Amino acid sequence: MRMAVQGISAKTTKLPPSPIAFGLAAALAAALSLAAALVGLGSRGQDAPPAVTAIEEAAARNQRIAFFEARAEADVIDFVSLNTLAREYLQRARETGDVSDYERAEIAATRSLEILPANNFSGLVSLAAVRFAQHDFAAALTLGQQAVSLKPDDPAGYGVRGDALLGVGRYKEAEGDYQKMVLLEPSLPALSRLAGLAYLTGNEVNTVDFWRQSIAAAEGLPAENLAWAHTQLGGVYFALGETSKAEKEYAAALRVYPGHVPALAGLASVRSAQDRPDEALDLAQRAVARLPRPQNVTLLADLYLRAGRAEDAAAQYALVDAIDALYRDAGINTDLQLALFYADHNRNLERALTIAATAYEAAPGIYSADALAWVLPANTPKPMPGLARRCALGRRTPRCTTTRP
Amino acid sequence: MRKSLIAIATLALVASGAFASMATVSGADHRDSPLNVANPLADINDVYAFRSAENSSNVVVAISVNPLIAPSDNASRGKFDPAVTYQVHIDRTGDYAGEAMAEFSVNSAADTLIVNGLGQQITAPITPPGASPIVTNVGGIKLFAGLRDDPFFFDLTGFQAFVASPTKLPAQGLRFQGAGTPADTFAGTNVLAIVIEVPITAATGGSSANSGTIRAWASTERNGQRIDRMGIPTLNTVLIPSGQKDAFNQQNPIDDIAASRPTGINTIETLRGAVDALFGSPQTGGPLGDLTSEQVGNALLPDVVTINFANPVQFPNGRRLQDDVIDAALGVVLNRGGANGIADGVNANDRAFLGSFPYLAEPHGGAVTASPAPSTGGSGGTVRPPSTGDAGLFADRESMWALSAGFFFLAVSLGGAGVFAALRARGR
Numbered sequence: 001m002r003m004a005v006q007g008i009s010a011k012t013t014k015l016p017p018s019p020i021a022f023g024l025a026a027a028l029a030a031a032l033s034l035a036a037a038l039v040g041l042g043s044r045g046q047d048a049p050p051a052v053t054a055i056e057e058a059a060a061r062n063q064r065i066a067f068f069e070a071r072a073e074a075d076v077i078d079f080v081s082l083n084t085l086a087r088e089y090l091q092r093a094r095e096t097g098d099v100s101d102y103e104r105a106e107i108a109a110t111r112s113l114e115i116l117p118a119n120n121f122s123g124l125v126s127l128a129a130v131r132f133a134q135h136d137f138a139a140a141l142t143l144g145q146q147a148v149s150l151k152p153d154d155p156a157g158y159g160v161r162g163d164a165l166l167g168v169g170r171y172k173e174a175e176g177d178y179q180k181m182v183l184l185e186p187s188l189p190a191l192s193r194l195a196g197l198a199y200l201t202g203n204e205v206n207t208v209d210f211w212r213q214s215i216a217a218a219e220g221l222p223a224e225n226l227a228w229a230h231t232q233l234g235g236v237y238f239a240l241g242e243t244s245k246a247e248k249e250y251a252a253a254l255r256v257y258p259g260h261v262p263a264l265a266g267l268a269s270v271r272s273a274q275d276r277p278d279e280a281l282d283l284a285q286r287a288v289a290r291l292p293r294p295q296n297v298t299l300l301a302d303l304y305l306r307a308g309r310a311e312d313a314a315a316q317y318a319l320v321d322a323i324d325a326l327y328r329d330a331g332i333n334t335d336l337q338l339a340l341f342y343a344d345h346n347r348n349l350e351r352a353l354t355i356a357a358t359a360y361e362a363a364p365g366i367y368s369a370d371a372l373a374w375v376l377p378a379n380t381p382k383p384m385p386g387l388a389r390r391c392a393l394g395r396r397t398p399r400c401t402t403t404r405p
Numbered sequence: 406m407r408k409s410l411i412a413i414a415t416l417a418l419v420a421s422g423a424f425a426s427m428a429t430v431s432g433a434d435h436r437d438s439p440l441n442v443a444n445p446l447a448d449i450n451d452v453y454a455f456r457s458a459e460n461s462s463n464v465v466v467a468i469s470v471n472p473l474i475a476p477s478d479n480a481s482r483g484k485f486d487p488a489v490t491y492q493v494h495i496d497r498t499g500d501y502a503g504e505a506m507a508e509f510s511v512n513s514a515a516d517t518l519i520v521n522g523l524g525q526q527i528t529a530p531i532t533p534p535g536a537s538p539i540v541t542n543v544g545g546i547k548l549f550a551g552l553r554d555d556p557f558f559f560d561l562t563g564f565q566a567f568v569a570s571p572t573k574l575p576a577q578g579l580r581f582q583g584a585g586t587p588a589d590t591f592a593g594t595n596v597l598a599i600v601i602e603v604p605i606t607a608a609t610g611g612s613s614a615n616s617g618t619i620r621a622w623a624s625t626e627r628n629g630q631r632i633d634r635m636g637i638p639t640l641n642t643v644l645i646p647s648g649q650k651d652a653f654n655q656q657n658p659i660d661d662i663a664a665s666r667p668t669g670i671n672t673i674e675t676l677r678g679a680v681d682a683l684f685g686s687p688q689t690g691g692p693l694g695d696l697t698s699e700q701v702g703n704a705l706l707p708d709v710v711t712i713n714f715a716n717p718v719q720f721p722n723g724r725r726l727q728d729d730v731i732d733a734a735l736g737v738v739l740n741r742g743g744a745n746g747i748a749d750g751v752n753a754n755d756r757a758f759l760g761s762f763p764y765l766a767e768p769h770g771g772a773v774t775a776s777p778a779p780s781t782g783g784s785g786g787t788v789r790p791p792s793t794g795d796a797g798l799f800a801d802r803e804s805m806w807a808l809s810a811g812f813f814f815l816a817v818s819l820g821g822a823g824v825f826a827a828l829r830a831r832g833r
Contacts, residue, residue, distance in 0.1 A: 056481075057481075060477055060478060060480075060481055063475070063477035063478075064475050064477055064478055067475040067476070067477060068475065071593070074588075075562060075585050075588050076583075076584060076585045077562045077563065077565075077566045077580070077584045077585060078562050078588075078590070079562055079565065080473070080561065080562060080590055084473070087440065090440065091439070091440075094437075094439065115562070115565070115566055115569070116565050116566070116569050117569060118569060119565075125440065126440075129437075129440060132437065133437065154441075155441050156440055156441040156443075159438065159440060159441060160440070163437070163438070185441060187441070188438075188439065189438055189439055189440060189441045189442075190441075192438040192439075193438045196438065220442060221439065221442055222439070222442075224439075225439045228439070
């Protein structure tokens with residue numbers, strides 16, 4: 001995995017080199033042979049075509065990026081290519097987990113907006129998405145507002161603005177944006193946002209239903225998007241205790257996109273719950289090998305712990321801090337993840353509280369409130385109004401459910 | 406005390422395998438929903454209409470959609486959408502009602518073009534990406550559908566940079582000093598095209614290929630719902646206020662004069678004032694002579710393309726592939742030409758057009774060599790509005806929209822007429 005490219009600022013004109021050598025296509029091809037064995041489910045005869053699609057898509061994406069990078073290189077004001085690149089980098093970041101692609105997207109979108117400050121919808125949407133990924137919800141909101149006022153009939157603007165609104169705790173407005181978005185284009189990007197919101201409000205029926213609709217409305221979108229939706233639904237089922245349904249969704253995700261890391265991690269959790277620790281460990285190891293994100297490493301560590309391998313677990317826990325530092329270098333704000341990790345594992349509890357409280361103060365949204373609720377000590381002197389509002393959204397969020405401040 | 410509580414909770418989570426909660430926490434962690442992928446197949450980019458080089462009694466009509474296809478994406482993006490249909494309307498009497506309509510759609514496998522409205526239904530195989538062009542010849546009608554090089558040539562990025570800073574004079578074409586040299590934004594990229602060649606008499610309903618006038622426009626539908634309509638791409642976008650754009654797309658040319666003509670003339674007048682202030686030189690007439698804003702506005706609306714077959718069929722009396730419509734559009738709208746003219750500095754396509762059907766050059770990434778385009782001279786014709794293309798781009802849907810928005814921005818920035826502040830272009 002490529003980590004942050006040092007010394008690149010958003011003002012840099014030249015794009016950092018793309019990790020074509022990362023060899024996603026090759027990795028996918030290798031994953032193909034493993035997919036059926038890993039999944040252990042489904043009709044293998046039907047597995048091959050979508051898997052090949054995912055491989056072709058990844059290869060085509062790298063070629064497309066190379067094509068538009070060459071154009072952007074050749075023409076200093078080619079905002080058209082820069083906007084294409086920003087979107088492609090964002091999608092590739094989803095697929096590879098390479099956080100430096102967020103940086104590339106930021107550079108491309110920023111440069112595009114410098115060339116064309118007005119009437120640059122695509123640049124605004126891409127930069128808003130980058131800011132959201134960086135947890136800079138206020139900036140994402142400003143950009144999202146501009147996008148929506150520029151093109152009030154385009155669903156993409158409502159998507160990024162709604163995400164930012166959710167991030168800053170303006171839930172009703174976020175819901176309004178998502179509803180507007182789904183009216184304009186009832187496909188996965190809009191439906192998945194409604195599903196996420198339904199989950200946060202504790203509406204289990206709508207959550208499952210919206211995810212199902214998302215899965216049914218993925219035509220024309222990257223295979224990763226569909227795999228991601230299956231994985232999200234799997235996560236919902238798992239949280240609801242419906243392990244076998246969760247297993248089916250994770251398996252479906254891995255059929256669509258072999259080696260889809262969140263699905264590997266989800267399936268690892270399923271196997272653990274099914275008391276199949278060896279398979280769980282194997283899946284979690286694969287997830288970490290492909291994408292050493294803090295949540296994957298933590299999962300593996302927890303599984304080691306459960307298997308009685310305390311030393312292996314300790315090594316993984318130590319890794320989390322190092323990975324977090326690299327994410328920070330790339331401008332990805334992982335404060336909340338870190339706070340939760342600390343709280344979950346009895347490490348640096350005071351710091352966890354400080355981080356979560358600071359994050360909540362800076363952006364009192366659903367995610368910061370959730371984290372704060374989780375790390376808040378039991379002897380808090382007085383209840384926090386924001387917390388109450390967040391819990392009023394619903395009871396289903398795992399941390400809210402289990403926290404009793 | 407607290408530590409032990411959390412430890413218990415953590416253990417409980419571990420024991421239950423509730424790790425999925427981790428995935429719901431933070432940004433950049435696969436919780437984020439993906440962005441929309443634009444589907445530009447329902448927006449027509451460009452429409453061309455020219456006399457056939459192989460048979461001067463025939464007219465060729467080409468429609469392009471789905472722009473900026475990188476050669477590596479030929480297979481994935483070089484497919485028509487079965488949910489989208491394209492209509493070409495023809496008015497022969499001058500009442501803008503549209504007596505005839507040809508409708509183009511594709512089958513569910515997206516491998517066959519289906520044409521209705523030209524006598525019996527015609528089906529034609531769609532040329533797959535990478536294959537030599539498949540030309541269907543039925544009853545004097547030729548058909549092609551598939552990938553082609555994008556015939557549109559325009560320094561879109563230079564134009565945009567220019568209108569983003571409309572108080573600076575460009576150094577080369579529309580580009581400022583330090584902004585590089587004029588370049589065709591669509592060079593090296595492909596589009597999906599439908600090309601049809603029919604006898605001119607079939608279009609006009611007349612008996613001679615050298616007489617008769619038609620007024621044509623196109624529309625698109627997705628799943629039976631009107632999405633778009635256009636005769637003159639892009640410039641309508643400037644003329645129609647944002648609140649009326651959907652209604653405009655739903656209405657037909659017959660209603661355009663009453664609805665939009667006065668506004669259009671005002672916009673042109675404001676544009677001219679803005680450019681005059683910037684360039685500091687007088688208008689000396691465009692490529693079609695010295696035309697008032699009213700004359701140009703009257704030609705722009707109703708939103709149809711008029712072709713008089715008694716005159717040479719070239720822009721703006723139709724549109725040949727090689728016509729430099731951007732320079733012509735700038736000249737006509739701004740009433741400028743010659744030494745006082747404004748041009749984008751890109752005067753030809755990056756690939757030579759073919760001398761025979763389907764005329765559009767082979768797609769990039771394809772194998773077949775192009776032959777030089779035929780040249781048919783001539784000039785004159787009735788004043789028809791400039792057709793500048795309407796590329797609803799895959800990752801950049803706003804670019805052609807921004808072209809028109811750019812015109813508009815130019816007007817607002819320099820002209821400052823309050824009424825135009827209400828106009829906002831939309832992305833198609």
